[in-house]
Amino acid sequence: MITVMSHALLLLYHFIFSFISSVSFGIICDVPRKTLVTGGIIGAIGWCGYWEMWSHGHSVFMSSLVCSLLLANIGQICAIKFKNPVTVYFVPGLVPVVPGVTIYDAFRTLLLDEYGNSAKIFLNSFYGAIGLAVGIIIADSIFRVVLKPLLNKKPK
DSSP states (O other): OHHHHHHHHHHHHHHHHHHHHHHHHHHHTTOOGGGHHHHHHHHHHHHHHHHHHHHTTOOHHHHHHHHHHHHHHHHHHHHHHHTOOTHHHHHHHHGGGSTHHHHHHHHHHHHTTOHHHHHHHHHHHHHHHHHHHHHHHHHHHHIIIIIHHHHHOOOO
16 A cells, blocks of 8 residues: 555645646647647656656567657647647656756766766667657557547538
8 A cells, every 4th residue: 555655645736746847848839829728738748658668677669659649639639639740748747758868877887987877878878769769650640540530520
């Protein structure tokens, strides 16, 4: 019971701070004010998907793939529902999972002459970026073939 509660609190912590980072980046990028909360929620959902996968022992690639699938599909649905471009939801939502800190850490370890550790960190950053890109491509394909026709059906 205690571990379930602490996991739920940790998930809530991750949700709140990834929401704040997504909204903050949306403000910096001057996305429309009416899309900030939705973009923040999408970013928080994406990060929580990444974090859940990672914390359960999945690779960086799989975690990034699941995250970008979540981000892209929810972003596409919100774009149709609220009649906005998908980028106003997707770009701020992607901020929590972009491997920027990881790349910084890789360069830092490289400058400290820790070549083996640096190579491992660079490779993990590369896997994360590839996972994000592949997930976006797959999500876009799934959306165009499956979800978009369902969302565009007119009720009789």
